[in-house]
Amino acid sequence: MKELFRKIQPHSGKILASFLLIFFIFLVYNLYQAPVVGIEEKFVYLLKKYGYIILFIWSMLEGEAGLVMAGLLSHAGDMNLYIAIFVAGLGGFAGDQVYFYIGRFNKSYVHKKFRGQRRKFAFAHLLLKKHGWPIIFVQRYMYGMRTIIPISIGLTRYSARMFAFINLLSAWCWAALTIVPVWYFGDEILVVLEWAKEHWYLAISIALVLGGSIVYYFNKATKKVEKGSKNENQFD
Numbered sequence: 001m002k003e004l005f006r007k008i009q010p011h012s013g014k015i016l017a018s019f020l021l022i023f024f025i026f027l028v029y030n031l032y033q034a035p036v037v038g039i040e041e042k043f044v045y046l047l048k049k050y051g052y053i054i055l056f057i058w059s060m061l062e063g064e065a066g067l068v069m070a071g072l073l074s075h076a077g078d079m080n081l082y083i084a085i086f087v088a089g090l091g092g093f094a095g096d097q098v099y100f101y102i103g104r105f106n107k108s109y110v111h112k113k114f115r116g117q118r119r120k121f122a123f124a125h126l127l128l129k130k131h132g133w134p135i136i137f138v139q140r141y142m143y144g145m146r147t148i149i150p151i152s153i154g155l156t157r158y159s160a161r162m163f164a165f166i167n168l169l170s171a172w173c174w175a176a177l178t179i180v181p182v183w184y185f186g187d188e189i190l191v192v193l194e195w196a197k198e199h200w201y202l203a204i205s206i207a208l209v210l211g212g213s214i215v216y217y218f219n220k221a222t223k224k225v226e227k228g229s230k231n232e233n234q235f236d
Contacts, residue, residue, distance in 0.1 A: 023057050048078050052087050055079075059091025059171075060098075062146055064178055071182025072189065085179050089172035092140070096150040096167050103154025110151060117148060124152035136166045140174045 027046065034042040047054065051073055058066025067088055073079040103110055114121065124145060127135045139149040153163060182189060 020057070020061075027054070047073060051079050052083065055084060056087050056091040056094075059088040059175070060095035062092055062095055062140060067175060067178040068182050068189075071179040072186055074179065074183045075186025075190075081179070081183055085172065085175045088175035088179060089168070092171035092174055093164075093168045096171070097164060099147055099150035100154040100160070100163055100167075103151035104160065105154075107155060110155065114148075114151070120145065120148045121152045121155075124149045125156070128153060128156065128158070133162065133166050136163060137170045137173075140170060 027050075030050065031042050031046055034045045036042055036045050047069065051070070055066055055070050058069075070079055070084040070088055074081040074084050124135075127149070135149065136153065140146055142149070150163075150167075
């Protein structure tokens with residue numbers, strides 16, 4: 001079994017891509033075959049029937065939208081809150097493990113594919129060197145670094161077992177911190193979503209402004225931290 005695992009690890013990226021493609025085809029087929037009328041009703045039917053499977057895959061891609069969906073379905077009684085947190089955490093854990101092993105066993109591919117991201121990889125190494133394991137725990141909340149950090153840690157000699165342990169705890173905390181508030185404030189969120197559906201033109205404008213502001217803030221904050229880390233590194 002260990003020998004098989006070692007053979008699979010170098011191809012983890014290709015396996016993930018193939019798996020996601022098969023899953024996407026599966027969703028499209030079931031969406032088409034759903035025994036209800038209307039695209040919205042078909043999506044709701046699909047979420048209720050395959051909710052945990054969709055949540056797991058969505059969490060592998062670390063999409064908070066999937067966790068929000070799980071929170072709303074848990075609020076409506078179509079999902080169990082605790083199982084949703086457990087499944088979402090496992091999905092987030094699995095996704096980062098794949099990224100980690102891409103870095104660990106595909107170094108030449110990483111250096112070639114992410115050539116334009118060299119500054120981010122250098123920044124990730126500085127963060128790991130300066131802060132250690134807490135970086136693994138908080139990287140899910142760092143915009144623009146959520147894929148880079150697991151891959152960059154895989155490029156180092158960092159313990160795979162320690163990474164997996166911290167990654168699992170981090171993933172479950174990430175899932176709980178997102179799903180529980182949505183579950184608790186489900187009624188209020190549903191009211192907002194209904195308003196957004198009726199006033200989609202205003203909702204899109206607000207979403208663009210808020211989304212742009214968040215992206216700008218995190219980009220600025222990341223560059224500030226990166227600059228500070230480089231300055232401190234010069235005096236080491």
